[in-house]
Amino acid sequence: MAMIKLFQAADRAVNQSLKIRPGENFLLVTDKQKMEIAEALAYWAKKAGAETTTYLMTETLRPITGPTKLFKELTKRASVLVYMLDARIEEKPFRSFMVGEGMKRSRICMMPGITRDMMERLVNIDFKDMDVFTKKVVRALKDADDVVIENAAGTRIEFSVKGRKWDNDNGDISHKGKHGNLPAGECYTCPVEETFSGKLVISLIDDKLGRGEMEFKRGRLVRWKGKGIEAIVKNIGTDETGFIVGEFGVGTNKGARISPNMLEAEKAFGTVHFAIGDSYGIGKNKSKHHYDALVDKVTIRAKGKTIAKSGTFMI
Numbered sequence: 001m002a003m004i005k006l007f008q009a010a011d012r013a014v015n016q017s018l019k020i021r022p023g024e025n026f027l028l029v030t031d032k033q034k035m036e037i038a039e040a041l042a043y044w045a046k047k048a049g050a051e052t053t054t055y056l057m058t059e060t061l062r063p064i065t066g067p068t069k070l071f072k073e074l075t076k077r078a079s080v081l082v083y084m085l086d087a088r089i090e091e092k093p094f095r096s097f098m099v100g101e102g103m104k105r106s107r108i109c110m111m112p113g114i115t116r117d118m119m120e121r122l123v124n125i126d127f128k129d130m131d132v133f134t135k136k137v138v139r140a141l142k143d144a145d146d147v148v149i150e151n152a153a154g155t156r157i158e159f160s161v162k163g164r165k166w167d168n169d170n171g172d173i174s175h176k177g178k179h180g181n182l183p184a185g186e187c188y189t190c191p192v193e194e195t196f197s198g199k200l201v202i203s204l205i206d207d208k209l210g211r212g213e214m215e216f217k218r219g220r221l222v223r224w225k226g227k228g229i230e231a232i233v234k235n236i237g238t239d240e241t242g243f244i245v246g247e248f249g250v251g252t253n254k255g256a257r258i259s260p261n262m263l264e265a266e267k268a269f270g271t272v273h274f275a276i277g278d279s280y281g282i283g284k285n286k287s288k289h290h291y292d293a294l295v296d297k298v299t300i301r302a303k304g305k306t307i308a309k310s311g312t313f314m315i
Contacts, residue, residue, distance in 0.1 A: 009124035010040035019174035022049025024079035029055045034084045065089035075101040076311040087112040087207045089235050093288040107178040113261045122183035135251040138166045138187045146300035151298050155200035159191040185253025185267035190283030193219030196245045204294040208261050219245045232291050241287035247275035268312030271296045
């Protein structure tokens with residue numbers, strides 16, 4: 001009985017989100033901590049008729065910063081990829097490889113740091129209402145050249161998204177080239193880089209707790225403070241692509257909570273997130289890095305309208 005909710009969530013992930021079909025090749029990358037989730041997903045994938053392969057990343061091989069030759073061959077043959085390793089800064093290049101391969105050759109679901117509680121609470125849901133609301137947020141922001149994000153902690157950033165494509169992370173990861181998360185619940189794009197200037201006061205960056213500040217000028221991170229940001233900057237080193245803005249996202253999952261896990265926190269109502277590094281093909285920047293930074297209790301203005309005020313949506 002204790003496993004029923006987990007298996008129900010895995011059923012939704014495999015059959016409603018990924019929509020795995022008979023004859024597809026399913027590659028599931030996991031670690032020991034996620035094994036019970038991996039077993040539930042593998043059960044439903046096999047039941048759906050997919051050739052299912054699980055790849056266990058042992059602690060003795062971590063941090064894994066790049067794929068082995070054999071792993072490259074596995075990804076080339078996969079129709080569906082799922083990534084479930086614990087989130088670690090040093091492993092961002094490996095994650096970027098998987099996202100790139102998934103979008104180029106197949107489809108990929110990223111679940112870094114997923115827990116059983118998150119599966120049962122945030123994946124075992126009906127995605128329809130969330131999808132409807134997320135589309136409303138996209139309509140309010142699409143092609144705006146005057147987006148302003150503020151909060152009481154001191155955030156004020158201005159930028160344009162004119163001409164930029166939006167993605168609705170609504171849980172539908174069923175088509176070739178699709179990249180999404182489970183749990184789902186956000187819409188995202190990339191700001192027009194040269195318009196992106198101002199200050200972010202963040203509560204979380206890439207699973208690092210603690211307040212921090214990031215200052216941008218024309219799309220580039222120029223000043224920062226906070227232990228989490230300092231750790232990430234150290235990991236980026238001299239790679240200039242890691243300092244360029246790569247994403248602007250809005251959380252639209254009512255059940256998501258602000259927590260140490262960015263996979264869930266960035267989906268929470270009343271939050272936005274910005275990433276430095278790769279723009280997933282939406283913007284100009286291509287990088288092996290991608291680090292999300294959470295800003296909460298936000299006021300969002302665009303096109304002369306207030307879309308959210310102090311963390312409450314007005315649409």
